[in-house]
Amino acid sequence: MGFFSDLWNNMVLREQTTTDKGYTSAIERTDLLGAAGTVKNELRPAGTAIFDNSPVDVVSEGDYIMKGARVEVVSVNGNRIVVREMKG
Secondary structure (H helix, E strand, C coil), X not given: CHHHHHHHHHXXXXXXCCHHHCCCCCCCCHHHCCCEXXXXXXXXXXXXXXXXXXXXXXXXXXXXXXXXXXXXXXXXXXXXXXXXXXCC
16 A cells, blocks of 8 residues: 555645745736737637737637637637637
């Protein structure tokens, strides 16, 4: 029984990864709120858009958005970036 308990103790994470120690689960990109970009891959509803020459994983409000369409960031919640197609 000692072998298995030693093995288990070696596999258990002992330290906590808290924000107090500088760990973050996702960077919240609030800087993108209101930003305009271009769809790189079709959004069905998730995909990639380009903002300031950088690819960003985004999700539409539920609509299919074609490649090359202009989009605007309407909300940011954690790592979920929601876009809406710009009309006109």
